[in-house]
Amino acid sequence: MTARIYVPGDAAAVALGADKVAKAFADAFAARGLDVQIVRNGSRGMFWLEPLVEVVTPFGRRVGYGPVKPRDVDALIDGGLLEGRSGPLYLDNVEKIPFFAKQERFTFKRVGITDPVSLDDYLAHGGYKGLERAIAIGPSETVEQVFESGLRGRGGAGFPTGIKWRTVAACAPGKKYIVCNADEGDSGTFADRMIMEGDPFQLIEGMTIAGVAVGADKGYVYCRSEYPHAVAAMNKAVAAARKAGYLGSRIAGSEYDFDMEIRVGAGAYVCGEETSLLESLEGRRGLVRAKPPLPAHKGLFGKPTVINNVISLASVPFIMAEGAKAYADVGFGRSRGTMPIQLAGNVKYGGLYEIAFGVTLGELVEEIGGGTFTGRPVRAVQVGGPLGAYFPRELFDTPFDYEAFAKKDGLIGHGGIVVFDDSVDMAKQARFAMEFCSVESCGKCTPCRIGSTRGVEVMDKIIAGVEREKNLAILEDLSHTMKLGSLCALGGFTPYPVMSALTHFPEDFGRGSVPLAAE
């Protein structure tokens, strides 16, 4: 039997040198005349250990070593890596590492374990069980399963996925589409990327189930151009699924047809907004559409369209295979199931942490994330991307839940948490939020287009100390207008980071007891 080692092909592992490590192993095995298969798997999501190399020992145990540098490779092989011997960098069974062991991996259960683009591996690890059941129970029962699971849109808005599916299913038969929003532009998020690179078949299966459920025969994944590794993995997996009869006509021997394509964005953040994304897919400027009509009634090319985030769709195979109840049984309040949380920025143990809703922000940042890597105290965390609020330590008891965050004037968004230490200047972060909005605004509505530009100017005056109170009043008024008057979440939510920074860190804006360093 050929020995087998795993060297992640995940983009973040690659950014930390995984390609060079894989090449060093290939060269070293060749030089020793050893026949070893190197599998480029997804990442386990513990980025402080990447590149994390795993080996299946002759006794079938799987053990890890990391972080591995190319110069470590010879010593590792000579030290008995292929037999799973301990030594420097030895991590034993990586699933026993507390960061990993405490998770509840539903959506990420195969990521890091399988060969992402091997359909055989996917099938051997429970793949396509969900589609099998969807075909067996039929479309309407499938829609009800997704509804009963309590799954809500993981892209950020948290709208119940089952209701979207019901709406599209109820439209008259005819051309319908499944669109996957893979325009994961929020800084601090990478869960979609990790699924597409680490378990692309699961997303394909989720979209296929959606197609069966609502009567759509065509799907598109709209993936951002900043993710070339994800695009490549998706394209390979789609080709493999098509070849094996899981995409195309009469999928998996059933009466249903479904096929899909991967489309690549072109660097516009606003295209993560669903109607802007549809415009872009149709080949136009990514201008946001006014709603109604909802995409479920008039979506892509004017046809009824299910548009869901990657994680929402990738959660569906688990729900179908294990049953809606298994998913809904975990969670908190109206937030059912698990959330892949992403710990990012200045954090000691950064990575992907999938857990049932309800864990507190403080547990995530301090205990699981281990605080900052600079070793300085945590001062603020931004939750939910560039449109999410900044939270101070005083709010660390907030449970990770859609409603609990909304009550604190924040949002969980796509589940990204960016940690900042005490060197952060919150007035600068507020300015950046406005600047980002002004750069990325689609320009269709005035509050977003003009408001963000005025917002940058006002923040510049506040930072320079010009008529501070007067300008802070303008900032508050402007934020109010943007929040209530913008057409979509870009202009509508930019006030969250701005206002949360001002509310929780007034001293950085020249308010409160702590004077500005510049004064």
Added chain:
Amino acid sequence: MTTGHIVSGSRHAHEAWSPTRGREIIADHLPLEGATLPILHALQETFGYVPQDAIPLIADAMNLSRAEVHGTFTFYHDFRHEPAGKHVVKICVAEACQAAGGHVTSAKVGEALDCAYGETRADGQVTLEPIYCLGLCACAPAAMVNGRLIGRLDDEAIDEIAAEVRS
């Protein structure tokens, strides 16, 4: 033997603009639904940028107005109006990278390459661009150099980038 998915971030030489070649590329993508973005990507992949002369060709082939194609082309940050430098360096400037000291790092890169953000250096050797998120937020600050990803960008990595750009 290596399996799994592997992406090489290598650069390849671009072709000089030719209307015949442009028309071929456009024709190849016409059967796609909403073909405009795939066509623009394919043109840029081949020529390194989207030549102005290609806009009317797309409009004719797709039965659209030039204004509509021009509007789509100019909306997206990715599409280049002119060829980039020999090397393309993109530095992430979004929040997660800021939290990890990205302000300092991005300034250092600008100095090391002697190039302003959003510009191509006068000698054509490098184009330096800010980018909003590469999804490498747990190993920030991040960069993409000639399509190759770099995490935890430090002084040593900046020196290597500068050396690569000199080559």
